[in-house]
Amino acid sequence: GAVVSQHPSRVICKSGTSVKIECRSLDFQATTMFWYRQFPKQSLMLMATSNEGSKATYEQGVEKDKFLINHASLTLSTLTVTSAHPEDSSFYICSAIAGTSTFIDTQYFGPGTRLTVL
């Protein structure tokens, strides 16, 4: 149980275009989803927190107009990188909280999406 999927797993796009990444909780309802980015050989950096039906909360230094997040349902959150540039190339990972944990709120991570902007 508690499987999170991401689509696509890899995407290559031209500079200036927009790219949408989907994050789905497959067997549970996710009250909260998170978006992280990870540069090569580095750790995960939280970009934003996404709650179903409300606006995402962005971490300091993350441009909300560039990284659009939509959490339209309890099983789907999307991250759109608008007007992508080569410096946006990174590994984007989402996670989801089930909200039914009997322990601390465990985050279940997706497999990640490798974005390459040419």
Added chain:
Amino acid sequence: TQLLEQSPQFLSIQEGENLTVYCNSSSVFSSLQWYRQEPGEGPVLLVTVVTGGEVKKLKRLTFQFGDARKDSSLHITAAQPGDTGLYLCAGPKGAQKLVFGQGTRLTINP
């Protein structure tokens, strides 16, 4: 600001050796988690420690939470090539968020 510092950042050892990875902070955490991440994949939760002084074992992996809940360690006995990966510690930051250490990239050579 709650920061988690991991050491070493890189470790390359031979199969069969033992190793310890550390995760330290100047702040007290209510719990700490350890994840392993393989290239091109998301992190996978290995363990959560919540009680100061707690020791948890997962096969050849032993996790310890410091008495003061400011640090944790991961000890691997008789390392195998399959243990290769990025090991991340993480702790809660505010409501539901996680803060990650910078990671320890472990390579086990056959």
